[in-house]
Amino acid sequence: MGDALLDPSYDGFQIAVAVVFALIAVSLALFFAFAARQAGREMSLEAVTEAAYRARPLWLAFLAIVLGTIVCVTLFFTPYRPDTAAASATVKVVGGQFYWTMDPKSVPAGSDVIFEVTAADVNHGFGVYNPTGQLIGNVQAMPGYTNDLELSLDEPGTYLVSCLEFCGLKHHDMAAEFEVTEE
Ligand SMILES: [Cu+2]
Incomplete structure (x- = not known):
């Protein structure tokens, strides 16, 4: 459930985003309504200062609770820690100036693929x-380090792999194809 909630293609994710947006929008509207009402009131500088200092620890506690909760809930679903044990295929990827090597170069449709991505130079x-030309995944290819990218490849066809970080004069040529075959 936690994993699904963080998957942008899952309806629940869109609903969660809409609810958070609505809460923030309503809070902002209430704040501005409150501020507009206060604007007409005469108040001494001392009174304003005192009120602000009284509100400060409450505001800190509010932020600590909200942000602390968000961190505790989301920390365990960090996207760049794919479940390698559940994958049905592993593809070793090396990026270099100016090529990609991928082994294997194709997987059957419906595969849960872990791309183990590294670089030979920069x-x-x-x-x-x-x-259909939509970017479905992106991860850094770094020399001396392997990044895992998990993708569920359900749609058969030719996938384009392209370098998305400027890496030299022929960066624009650094593209390759990856096949997803019919099941
Ligand atoms: Cu490159």
Whole structure:
């Protein structure tokens, strides 16, 4: 459930975003309504200062609770820690000036793929586009380090891999194809 909630393609994610947006919008509207009412009131500087100092620890406590809760809830679903045990295929990817090597170069449709991405020379950006041209995944390719990118590839076809970090004069040429075959 937690994982699904953080998946942007899941309806619940869109609903969660809408609810958070609505809460923030209503809070802002109430704040401005309150401020507009206060604007007409005469108040001494001392009274304003005193009120502000009284509100400050409450505001701190409010922020600590809200932000602390958000951190506690989301920390365990960090997207760049894919579940490698659940993957049905692993593809080793190396980016270099100016090429991609991928092994294997194709997987059957319906695969849960872990791309193990590294670089041979400088930093590159491993970007994957589905057959309709939408960017579906992107991770840094770094020398001496392997980043795991998890993608569920359900749609058969030719996927485009393109470098998304400027890496030299022929960066624009740094593209390759990856096949997802019919099940
Ligand atoms: Cu590159």
